[in-house]
Amino acid sequence: MNAAPPFCFGLTATDGAARTGEILTAHGLVHTPAFMPVGTQAAVKGVHHDDVRASGAEIMLGNTYHLMLRPGAERIAALGGLHAFMRWPHPILTDSGGFQVMSLAPLCKISEEGVAFRSHLDGAMVELTPERAIEVQLLLGSDIAMQLDECVKLPAERGEIERAMKLSLRWAERCKRAFESAPAGRALFGIVQGGDDQALRAESARALVDLEFDGYAIGGLAVGETQSVMLDVVAATATALPAERPRYLMGVGTPADLLGAIARGVDMFDCVLPTRNGRHGLAFTRFGPINIKNAHHADDARPLDAESRCPAARDFSRAYLHHLFRSNEALGGTLLSTINLYYYQELIAGARAAIAADRFADYVSATKEEWQAHRDQDVEGR
Amino acid sequence: MNAAPPFCFGLTATDGAARTGEILTAHGLVHTPAFMPVGTQAAVKGVHHDDVRASGAEIMLGNTYHLMLRPGAERIAALGGLHAFMRWPHPILTDSGGFQVMSLAPLCKISEEGVAFRSHLDGAMVELTPERAIEVQLLLGSDIAMQLDECVKLPAERGEIERAMKLSLRWAERCKRAFESAPAGRALFGIVQGGDDQALRAESARALVDLEFDGYAIGGLAVGETQSVMLDVVAATATALPAERPRYLMGVGTPADLLGAIARGVDMFDCVLPTRNGRHGLAFTRFGPINIKNAHHADDARPLDAESRCPAARDFSRAYLHHLFRSNEALGGTLLSTINLYYYQELIAGARAAIAADRFADYVSATKEEWQAHRDQDVEGR
Numbered sequence: 001m002n003a004a005p006p007f008c009f010g011l012t013a014t015d016g017a018a019r020t021g022e023i024l025t026a027h028g029l030v031h032t033p034a035f036m037p038v039g040t041q042a043a044v045k046g047v048h049h050d051d052v053r054a055s056g057a058e059i060m061l062g063n064t065y066h067l068m069l070r071p072g073a074e075r076i077a078a079l080g081g082l083h084a085f086m087r088w089p090h091p092i093l094t095d096s097g098g099f100q101v102m103s104l105a106p107l108c109k110i111s112e113e114g115v116a117f118r119s120h121l122d123g124a125m126v127e128l129t130p131e132r133a134i135e136v137q138l139l140l141g142s143d144i145a146m147q148l149d150e151c152v153k154l155p156a157e158r159g160e161i162e163r164a165m166k167l168s169l170r171w172a173e174r175c176k177r178a179f180e181s182a183p184a185g186r187a188l189f190g191i192v193q194g195g196d197d198q199a200l201r202a203e204s205a206r207a208l209v210d211l212e213f214d215g216y217a218i219g220g221l222a223v224g225e226t227q228s229v230m231l232d233v234v235a236a237t238a239t240a241l242p243a244e245r246p247r248y249l250m251g252v253g254t255p256a257d258l259l260g261a262i263a264r265g266v267d268m269f270d271c272v273l274p275t276r277n278g279r280h281g282l283a284f285t286r287f288g289p290i291n292i293k294n295a296h297h298a299d300d301a302r303p304l305d306a307e308s309r310c311p312a313a314r315d316f317s318r319a320y321l322h323h324l325f326r327s328n329e330a331l332g333g334t335l336l337s338t339i340n341l342y343y344y345q346e347l348i349a350g351a352r353a354a355i356a357a358d359r360f361a362d363y364v365s366a367t368k369e370e371w372q373a374h375r376d377q378d379v380e381g382r
Numbered sequence: 383m384n385a386a387p388p389f390c391f392g393l394t395a396t397d398g399a400a401r402t403g404e405i406l407t408a409h410g411l412v413h414t415p416a417f418m419p420v421g422t423q424a425a426v427k428g429v430h431h432d433d434v435r436a437s438g439a440e441i442m443l444g445n446t447y448h449l450m451l452r453p454g455a456e457r458i459a460a461l462g463g464l465h466a467f468m469r470w471p472h473p474i475l476t477d478s479g480g481f482q483v484m485s486l487a488p489l490c491k492i493s494e495e496g497v498a499f500r501s502h503l504d505g506a507m508v509e510l511t512p513e514r515a516i517e518v519q520l521l522l523g524s525d526i527a528m529q530l531d532e533c534v535k536l537p538a539e540r541g542e543i544e545r546a547m548k549l550s551l552r553w554a555e556r557c558k559r560a561f562e563s564a565p566a567g568r569a570l571f572g573i574v575q576g577g578d579d580q581a582l583r584a585e586s587a588r589a590l591v592d593l594e595f596d597g598y599a600i601g602g603l604a605v606g607e608t609q610s611v612m613l614d615v616v617a618a619t620a621t622a623l624p625a626e627r628p629r630y631l632m633g634v635g636t637p638a639d640l641l642g643a644i645a646r647g648v649d650m651f652d653c654v655l656p657t658r659n660g661r662h663g664l665a666f667t668r669f670g671p672i673n674i675k676n677a678h679h680a681d682d683a684r685p686l687d688a689e690s691r692c693p694a695a696r697d698f699s700r701a702y703l704h705h706l707f708r709s710n711e712a713l714g715g716t717l718l719s720t721i722n723l724y725y726y727q728e729l730i731a732g733a734r735a736a737i738a739a740d741r742f743a744d745y746v747s748a749t750k751e752e753w754q755a756h757r758d759q760d761v762e763g764r
Contacts, residue, residue, distance in 0.1 A: 041709040042702070048713065071680060071705045079683055079701055087697055298453060301461055315469055319461055320424070323453045327423040330712055331430065 007143070007187040007214055009246045015355040017238065017265040023246055025091040025143040026185035027083060029058065032246060032267035033351055035258065035344045036061045036093060037275070041070070042086040045275045046334045047341065049088050055310065055338065056345030059143075060088055061270040064097035064136055065104065069119050069126070073139040081141030093270070094142035096133040096175075096191075099151050099219075099251075110150060112167070130174035138182055145182075146217060147175040149191040154224045161195035165204050168193045168219075176211050187214035189248060195220055196229050198236050205240035215246040218266070222252045231260045238265035255284055255347055255371075259364050262351050274344050278337030281325045285313070285343055286367075287374030292336065297322040310342035389525070389569040389596055391628045397742040399620065399647040402734045405628055407473040407525040408567035409465060411440065414628060414649035415737075417640065417730045418443040418475060419657070419723055423452070424468040427657045428716045429723065431470050437692065437720065438727030441525075442470055443652040446479035446518055447486065451501050451508070455521040463523030475652070476524035477632070478515040478557075478573075481533050481601075492532060494549070512556035520564055527564075528599060529557035531573040536606040543577035547586050550575045550601075558593050569596035571630060577602055578611050580618045587622035597628040600648070604634045613642045620647035637666055637729055637753075641746050644733050656726050660719030663707045667695070667725055668749075669756030674718065679704040692724035 005024060009032075013020045023030040037044045037052050039060045044052050052060065062082055067073060079085045082092055098115060102108055105117035105126075114129030130148045137145035149168035152161050172190045179188045190208035194200030208216060218237050221230045234249060241247055248268035249261050258269055274284060281293040285305050292304075300318040308314050312335040324332030347367070354363030387406060391414075395402045405412040419426045419434050421442045426434050434442065444464055449455060461467045464474055480497060484490055487499035487508075496511030512530045519527035531550035534543050554572045561570045572590035576582030590598060600619050603612045616631060623629055630650035631643050640651055656666060663675040667687050672679075674686075682700040690696050694717040706714030729749070736745030 041705075041711055043706060043709075043711045043713045046712045046716075048716070066709075070709060071701070075681060075701075078681065079699065085699070085702055085705075087702070299457060299460065317461065317467070319453070319457075320467055320469070323423070323467075324425060327425075327448075327452060329423055329425045330428045330716075331425045334428075334430070334712075334716070 005185060007185055009215065009244070011243065013356040013358075015358050015360040016263065017235070018262050018351070018355045018360045019243075019265060019267065020352045020355045021246065021267060023059075023091070025187070027089060027091045027143055030091055031058060031352060033258075033262045033348050034059055034268050035348045036268065036270040037341055038063070038270055038272045039086065039088070040272075041066045042076075042082065044337075044341070045272075046279060046330070046337050047275065049086065051338050052341060053090065055341040056349060057090075057341065059091040059093060062092055062094045062140065062142065063100060064094050064133065064140070065100035067094075067140060068097060068128075068136045069121050073136040077139040077141070081139075083141060091143045092141075093144040093268075094137045094140055094146065095250075096146040096148040097128055097136065098133065098148045101128055102151060110167075112170070114148065114171075130171040131178045134175050134178040134182075134188075138186070142186070144187045144189060144215070145179065146189050147172045147191055147213075149193055149219055151193065151220045151223065152195055154195055154220075156195055158195075158197055158200075161193075161197055162200055165193040165195075165200050169204060169207050172208055172211060172213075176213070189213055189215040189217050189246075191217040191219040191250070192237050192241070193220045196225055196233055198233070201233060201237045202240050205237055209240075209242060213245070215248060215268075216241045217248040217250050219250045221249065222257070227257060227260065230257070231264060234261050234266060235264040255344070256368070258344075258348065259351065259367065262348075262355075263360065263364065269348075274340030275337040278340045279333035281332070281336065283313075283321075283336050283343075284340045286370055288371035290318075292318060292321045292332075293325045294322075298326075304339060308339070308342060309346060310339050313339045313342065387567060389567055391597065391626070393625065395738045395740075397737040397740050398645065399617070400644050400733070400737045400742045401625075401647060401649065402737045403628065403649060405441075405473070407569070409471060409473045409525055412473055413440060413734060415640075415644045415730050415733055416441055416650050417726045418650065418652040420445070420652055420654045421468065421470070422654075423448045424458075424464065426719075426723070427654075428661060428712070428719050429657065431468065433720050434723060435472065437723040438731060439472075439723065441473040441475060444474055444476045444522065444524065445482060446476050446515065446522070447482035449476075449522060450479060450510075450518045451503050455518040459521040459523070463521075465523060473525045474523075475526040475650075476519045476522055476528065478528040478530040479510055479518065480515065480530045481633075483510055484533060492549075494552070496530065496553075512553040513560045516557050516560035516564075516570075520561075520568070524568070526569045526571060526597070527561065529554045529570065529572050529595075531575055531601055533575065533602045533605065534577055536577055536602075538577055540577075540579055540582075543575075543579055544582055547575040547577075547582050551586060551589050554590055554593060554595075558595070571595055571597040571599050571628075573599040573601040573632070574619050574623070575602045578607055578615055580615070583615060583619045584622050587619055591622075591624060595627070597630060597650075598623045599630040599632050601632045603631065604639070609639060609642065612639070613646060616643050616648060617646040637726070638750070640726075640730065641733065641749065644730075644737075645742065645746065651730075656722030657719040660722045661715035663714070663718065665695075665703075665718050665725075666722045668752055670753035672700075674700060674703045674714075675707045676704075686721060690721070690724060691728060692721050695721045695724065
């Protein structure tokens with residue numbers, strides 16, 4: 001077996017704070033800014049991997065919390081790792097499991113040692129320490145692993161935000177140490193915490209940079225704060241991070257969130273919005289969001305977007321998509337999720353091209369104007 | 383616009399009572415014996431049309447009952463007909479709606495005039511007469527329309543079976559008359575009724591043949607009787623039908639049912655089993671049925687069938703498919719439904735090839751032996 005190439009990241013263009021780059025992993029190249037579809041339980045909900053790939057996705061996210069509970073990290077390792085298990089031979093990033101333990105598991109208890117929780121599947125007590133979070137991610141074989149961190153819902157007291165940020169830093173150090181046994185080519189990202197407090201964010205970023213991670217995530221956002229608070233924190237945090245490492249804004253967001261964060265120097269995103277909203281009948285398009293369940297689509301023979309790269313957006317009429325949702329046909333959710341994944345990838349590919357051409361601000365304005373123009377036309381149906 | 387070619391059917395080979403043929407419709411050719419996936423509400427449940435087509439399906443069935451209630455036959459006509467609405471440019475057969483009115487609708491009342499029922503969607507009273515059943519199917523634009531008939535659950539009294547059969551004959555005549563206005567190239571099939579009574583079946587077949595339909599269906603089977611009773615009725619009915627017209631066994635069945643009916647001269651089938659069972663975790667394969675939810679698949683890295691034409695059957699491990707079902711990921715149902723549709727098409731393509739080579743009996747034996755051999759090996763998991 002050949003040695004895996006080292007994980008590496010290089011910038012290819014900048015335009016203000018916005019930047020394009022390339023992440024090289026053992027499973028291939030990722031162009032940044034990148035949007036990662038979420039394969040929660042080793043599958044993007046309702047969408048075949050082939051369609052995820054065809055949409056333009058170069059990297060997928062897997063959820064450690066779900067996978068460690070079912071089917072189990074050791075089982076996936078025995079079956080050849082997550083890439084082989086789900087047959088996604090392209091790059092995979094896994095989260096640490098911490099965020100979902102703290103938001104989904106009953107009886108979750110956080111201590112210096114780690115997090116203890118009851119599995120929501122069978123009620124068994126499970127411990128997730130920084131060391132176990134790394135072990136699980138190494139078993140899964142992800143290209144990019146995340147440190148275990150504690151994420152605080154906003155608004156929160158400064159003292160509470162600071163405590164969680166400092167605990168996350170101590171866990172970062174333990175994760176870094178545990179990751180020393182990782183095979184070549186694997187990357188570990190630290191996660192900046194600190195809520196909406198700029199000073200705490202700066203302190204967190206500084207301490208993580210001293211530990212030297214392969215990349216840095218901005219965690220603990222999109223947890224209740226406004227978009228403007230979020231983007232202010234993103235802007236300040238991004239400038240506190242080294243230019244030569246990728247920056248990943250976790251769990252964000254809407255198309256507008258992505259454009260705002262790219263403008264502030266973010267390189268990577270993941271979010272369930274395209275698939276979750278797709279399952280519920282909301283399409284993201286060049287023309288802004290379209291709720292296909294609205295009655296006025298019932299007789300509309302036009303496709304969602306005749307110029308989309310997505311076959312489903314071009315080929316099926318709004319009337320047909322509307323019918324599928326009204327009839328509870330699962331194909332409706334599949335088609336709209338696919339349409340949304342394509343739109344996110346088109347949006348971000350457009351951003352990459354615009355940054356490379358030094359006209360990102362124009363791209364953002366033109367994109368938002370098109371959303372707005374059609375939003376006004378379509379407003380009666382909302 | 384060019385004139386549509388006339389509907390026509392020609393036999394291409396026979397082997398005993400089994401036969402191969404070709405149905406030419408305005409939307410393309412169908413090789414028989416043919417299996418028609420069921421697109422109940424203008425979609426095959428959980429499976430994209432592209433995958434239905436790729437499985438080898440040349441014709442799809444649409445359910446008049448569902449489509450007339452939602453989105454409505456007039457609406458579909460205004461949107462260009464069912465082919466355009468669902469973007470299935472290949473042949474479509476529609477049922478008359480009668481079977482589902484009688485099995486699904488609350489407060490269904492059958493009279494000489496037709497069937498009156500409450501819509502299960504909004505409680506509105508709806509009338510389905512022979513004339514309206516034809517009108518709806520002409521609005522949908524189906525290539526092959528079915529007469530309205532009354533189907534009796536078995537076992538039933540002879541008097542009741544006879545009454546329904548004779549009513550169905552009178553409706554057949556009214557459908558035939560209503561269909562005289564149909565555009566060129568459209569076909570109308572009569573439906574033989576008569577339950578499990580051979581004399582009534584013969585009488586029904588004779589009367590329908592006198593009316594001269596484009597093809598003949600055998601209805602009212604797979605409604606509670608044993609497979610052997612069903613196949614006896616099929617055999618007797620098929621011989622009472624003209625060799626030069628297609629014969630369609632409605633709503634049947636398992637892979638073994640298909641082979642048994644082909645041996646007795648049936649040309650066309652439809653059934654929800656491949657998709658319904660697929661959604662519930664049962665795969666139809668060369669190796670017999672496999673319940674992928676069984677625990678012993680959890681660590682099985684083998685695909686369902688490495689030699690299948692179906693990518694999902696070749697590419698994904700049993701362990702992964704098992705995981706999708708255990709995790710309630712909709713992709714599991716989609717993949718297994720697709721795998722089953724491919725298997726049905728492979729089975730029936732194998733039957734066509736065997737009939738053409740005059741070795742259909744050998745094909746049936748070999749197929750059943752392979753089911754049985756593996757069934758024994760897999761039995762502990764059942």
